[in-house]
Amino acid sequence: MKHAYLIIANRNPGQLQNLLNTIDDYRNDIYLLIDAKSTIIASKLVTRFSNLNVLKPINIYWGSYSQIQAEINLFKSASYGKYGYYHLISGLDLPLVNQDKIHDFFDSHPNHEFLTYSKANEKKQIQLRVKKHFFVNQFRNNTEIMKLYRKIEKNILKVIPVSKRYVDNLGYASNWVTIDHKLVKKIIANEEKIYRLFHNGYLVDELFIPTVINFNPEFKNKIYCSIPVTDNPNEFQGNMRFINWWDGTPYIWKIQDYDKLKGGKKNGTSFFKKI
Numbered sequence: 001m002k003h004a005y006l007i008i009a010n011r012n013p014g015q016l017q018n019l020l021n022t023i024d025d026y027r028n029d030i031y032l033l034i035d036a037k038s039t040i041i042a043s044k045l046v047t048r049f050s051n052l053n054v055l056k057p058i059n060i061y062w063g064s065y066s067q068i069q070a071e072i073n074l075f076k077s078a079s080y081g082k083y084g085y086y087h088l089i090s091g092l093d094l095p096l097v098n099q100d101k102i103h104d105f106f107d108s109h110p111n112h113e114f115l116t117y118s119k120a121n122e123k124k125q126i127q128l129r130v131k132k133h134f135f136v137n138q139f140r141n142n143t144e145i146m147k148l149y150r151k152i153e154k155n156i157l158k159v160i161p162v163s164k165r166y167v168d169n170l171g172y173a174s175n176w177v178t179i180d181h182k183l184v185k186k187i188i189a190n191e192e193k194i195y196r197l198f199h200n201g202y203l204v205d206e207l208f209i210p211t212v213i214n215f216n217p218e219f220k221n222k223i224y225c226s227i228p229v230t231d232n233p234n235e236f237q238g239n240m241r242f243i244n245w246w247d248g249t250p251y252i253w254k255i256q257d258y259d260k261l262k263g264g265k266k267n268g269t270s271f272f273k274k275i
Contacts, residue, residue, distance in 0.1 A: 001084025001107060003028050005050075006074035008067075009091025010035035010060065016091040017045055024050045025099040031078045032091075033070050035060040040091075053077065063139030065198055067175070067205040072191055075184050084110065087178045093271050096242060096261060102270050106178075112224040113183055115210060116174035116239040119228040124158075126172050129207060131157045132200040139202060166197060171210025174239045176271075179209070183219055187212055233260075242269040 005023050009016050009032060023030065026049045034040050036057035045052065055077055060066045071088060078086060085106050095102065133153065138146060187194070190212060197211070198204040213219045220226075225238030231246045242264030244251035253261060253272055261272055 001103075001110065002081070003103070003106070004078040004081055004083040004086045005030045006071070006078055006086055006088045007032045007091055008035075008060070008070050008074070008088075009033070009040060010038045011040070012092065013040045013044070015094075016040065019089075019091060019094055020045060020047055020050075020052070022095050023099065024048055026050070027099065027103055029053065029078070029081055029083070031055065031074050033057065033074055035070075059137075061137040061139070063203050064136040065195070065201065065204060066137070068194065068198060068208050071175070071205065072187065072194070076188055076191075079181070079184050079188060082181055085178055085180060086184055087271075088176055089271060090176065093176075093241075095271050096264060097270055105270070109224065111180055111182075111222060113180065113213065113219055113222050114178040114224050114239045115213075115226075116237040116241070116243075117210070117226055117228040118172055118174070119230050121172055123167075123170075126170050126207065127162045127167060128154070128157055129203055130162060130166065130170065130197060130201045131160055133157070133202050136200060136202070169211055169214040170207060171214045172207055173210040174237075174241070174243075175205040175209075176241055176243075177209055177239050180222070183209075183213070183222075186216055186219070190215075237269060240270040242272040 005028055007019070007030065020030065024047045029051045030047060031053045032042065032045070033055040034042060034057050036059045042054045055073055058066065058070060058073065060070050074088065075086065135146070187209065194208050194212070198208055213223070223238070225236060227238070229235045229237060233244070233246055237243065242261065244253065264272060
């Protein structure tokens with residue numbers, strides 16, 4: 001099975017090139033979408049063995065629907081390759097193991113969906129995310145006026161109901177996933193529905209793929225590990241990433257964390273987040 005690596009990048013071009021070097025393999029094709037606000041110059045990035053496909057940049061704003069749009073653009077572009085697996089990662093990720101081990105693992109576990117489900121948010125908090133927010137490109141604007149506005153907005157949104165059909169099907173999991181071709185096709189086929197539900201929401205990139213799965217239960221039995229995590233370092237993360245939420249938002253791994261990363265490798269994870 002040939003794999004597709006789908007990368008969203010917005011900074012640190014040197015680290016991005018290091019990532020490309022580690023996944024550059026004849027068994028992989030790479031699809032890269034760079035935030036239009038970034039200073040990364042795509043033409044300076046190189047691969048030797050993988051086809052590197054650079055998508056048209058879009059403006060990506062933290063917490064907004066633009067994050068989902070970036071992911072869907074990548075899924076659509078890569079879907080023509082009909083890959084065995086699609087690894088959605090950020091330009092700040094690096095693999096913990098080599099490509100032989102990654103391919104051996106996924107070849108022996110075909111037709112699965114790898115997401116990390118979470119217990120972090122209650123149902124009402126998840127419902128709050130899909131309600132209509134204003135100034136959706138300003139979620140990281142921490143001026144006093146904007147913080148006051150968000151506080152008022154949140155209190156108003158709490159009393160606005162969400163359609164029961166959506167309440168019963170909303171899911172919550174990692175936005176960084178590894179999924180198969182069938183789920184990619186289902187996501188693309190439901191792009192308009194995804195937009196209608198999430199385009200005015202907040203942090204909805206963590207909701208849309210598990211929600212698509214909930215609306216299409218044939219995928220539920222394909223989830224590799226559906227046990228929700230509680231941000232504990234000893235928990236297995238079903239998306240095969242070793243992302244440290246227990247020390248940060250997430251924590252940026254450093255050289256002195258080498259032994260911890262080795263522990264994550266022994267736990268079976270394939271990637272780590274931010275270094």
